[in-house]
Amino acid sequence: MSTATTTATRKVHLIVERQDGPNSSPYKEEFVVDYKPGMNVIACLMAIQRNPVNKSGKRVAPVTWEMNCLEEICGACMMVINGKPRQACTALVDTLEQPIRVSPARTFPVVRDLVVDRSRMFEALKKVKAWIPIDGTYDLGPGPRMPEVDRQWAYELSRCFTCGACVEACPNVNDRNSFIGPFAISQARLFNAHPTGAMHREERLEALMGEGGIQECGNAQNCVQVCPKGIPLTTSIAAMNRQVTYHAIGAWLHK
Amino acid sequence: MAKAQSHAEFILRRLHTLAGVVPVGLFLIEHLLTNATATDGAAAFNQAVAAIQSIPLLHFVEFFFIFLPLTYHAIFGLYVAFVSGYNSGQYSWRRNLMFTLQRITGIITFVFIIYHLATTRFSGNAPTYNMVHQLVSNPAYFWFMIVGIVASTFHFANGLWSFCIHWGITVGQRAQRITAWVSMVVFVVLAGIGVDALIAFTHPA
Numbered sequence: 062m063s064t065a066t067t068t069a070t071r072k073v074h075l076i077v078e079r080q081d082g083p084n085s086s087p088y089k090e091e092f093v094v095d096y097k098p099g100m101n102v103i104a105c106l107m108a109i110q111r112n113p114v115n116k117s118g119k120r121v122a123p124v125t126w127e128m129n130c131l132e133e134i135c136g137a138c139m140m141v142i143n144g145k146p147r148q149a150c151t152a153l154v155d156t157l158e159q160p161i162r163v164s165p166a167r168t169f170p171v172v173r174d175l176v177v178d179r180s181r182m183f184e185a186l187k188k189v190k191a192w193i194p195i196d197g198t199y200d201l202g203p204g205p206r207m208p209e210v211d212r213q214w215a216y217e218l219s220r221c222f223t224c225g226a227c228v229e230a231c232p233n234v235n236d237r238n239s240f241i242g243p244f245a246i247s248q249a250r251l252f253n254a255h256p257t258g259a260m261h262r263e264e265r266l267e268a269l270m271g272e273g274g275i276q277e278c279g280n281a282q283n284c285v286q287v288c289p290k291g292i293p294l295t296t297s298i299a300a301m302n303r304q305v306t307y308h309a310i311g312a313w314l315h316k
Numbered sequence: 317m318a319k320a321q322s323h324a325e326f327i328l329r330r331l332h333t334l335a336g337v338v339p340v341g342l343f344l345i346e347h348l349l350t351n352a353t354a355t356d357g358a359a360a361f362n363q364a365v366a367a368i369q370s371i372p373l374l375h376f377v378e379f380f381f382i383f384l385p386l387t388y389h390a391i392f393g394l395y396v397a398f399v400s401g402y403n404s405g406q407y408s409w410r411r412n413l414m415f416t417l418q419r420i421t422g423i424i425t426f427v428f429i430i431y432h433l434a435t436t437r438f439s440g441n442a443p444t445y446n447m448v449h450q451l452v453s454n455p456a457y458f459w460f461m462i463v464g465i466v467a468s469t470f471h472f473a474n475g476l477w478s479f480c481i482h483w484g485i486t487v488g489q490r491a492q493r494i495t496a497w498v499s500m501v502v503f504v505v506l507a508g509i510g511v512d513a514l515i516a517f518t519h520p521a
């Protein structure tokens with residue numbers, strides 16, 4: 062009985078930055094939820110959803126957010142927690158300073174509360190052709206093999222789950238700048254490294270030299286600090302700078 | 317083939333980083349070394365100035381290799397500073413602080429160079445040891461020069477680090493870490509040379 066009381070009295074204090082709709086103004090709302098061992102920020106948000114009562118005891122609309130895999134594989138639950146963009150699923154309450162401040166990644170348009178619209182990332186991936194075209198009217202047969210040494214680092218890049226943490230932290234992704242974001246450059250590198258993808262290498266380099274392309278990177282290197290998958294984004298950007306430099310000079314000398 | 321994309325922004329950006337190193341950065345080094353001759357006395361400095369004055373087609377060289385690239389780097393740099401975001405308060409990692417500092421020192425250098433040119437190159441006075449001595453005898457001008465030298469040498473040295481990434485020279489993390497150290501050594505050495513020369517100018521001829 063006494064242990065039950067002590068665990069029940071441990072609380073988690075959250076300050077959530079909310080927004081009712083895409084055009085409404087944001088406001089802060091505080092919540093206090095019961096602590097459970099090993100809980101993460103998602104568990105706190107679920108507790109709020111079950112009992113949507115704020116700190117001052119007022120019944121409010123439950124907080125909305127996105128989530129899916131709950132094991133840092135899908136990228137959906139990226140939000141700004143205590144000032145840093147990260148996945149809410151791996152943000153363990155035990156490791157966080159309280160009150161825990163949760164806000165949406167405002168580099169993206171906010172849909173509601175912590176839900177943001179990340180379609181600009183999809184647009185960026187389309188722009189740099191972050192895929193390998195293999196469709197044809199007949200069977201093209203097996204493609205060339207990839208050397209194991211390249212596969213190893215390319216695998217690291219393939220772990221990007223388009224969470225948008227790097228886009229949120231990048232100072233050059235802002236409303237005065239059309240920068241596509243660090244992840245898209247890294248994905249262009251991934252598909253350029255693939256033996257079949259390399260057949261469309263020039264198209265990706267042309268896109269990277271286009272509007273909002275690689276030239277907008279100012280080397281603040283926040284991206285590599287916040288990427289939850291530990292992707293070497295700054296190495297990818299520099300590697301693509303090299304490819305683009307060769308391509309630009311080469312293309313110019315060929316004209 | 318991909319449909320034709322505008323590469324204007326790409327080219328302008330790359331020219332901006334290039335101009336910052338060649339020729340503007342090289343000129344900065346040359347300028348600091350000329351000034352450093354002041355540490356050997358007024359005669360040595362005046363002699364170094366005379367050597368520069370003897371360069372054939374000096375006005376042509378000055379215009380195409382200094383003024384034009386410098387103006388481009390400065391004006392486009394203001395645009396770069398304007399379209400950059402600043403979040404080193406929220407993300408105070410070293411590189412992000414340097415990113416902010418690079419833009420702040422750029423703007424300080426911009427203001428500094430305009431005033432510096434107005435009081436020297438375009439002041440109508442002959443570029444002699446005495447002219448500089450008169451200027452730096454004013455403590456306010458002296459300290460303004462110190463700020464300008466520190467800001468411009470930092471901007472150049474840190475810009476070298478960035479240049480190496482923009483052109484795809486330093487790709488890996490280790491390479492970038494090493495050039496970061498090298499660039500700070502360059503900063504300290506160049507700032508030291510500049511400040512040392514400035515102090516030398518405070519002594520009457």
Ligand code: SF4
Nearest residue numbers: 221222224225227288
């Ligand atoms: S590169 Fe990293 S931080 Fe950026 S979207 Fe991919 S997983 Fe997220």
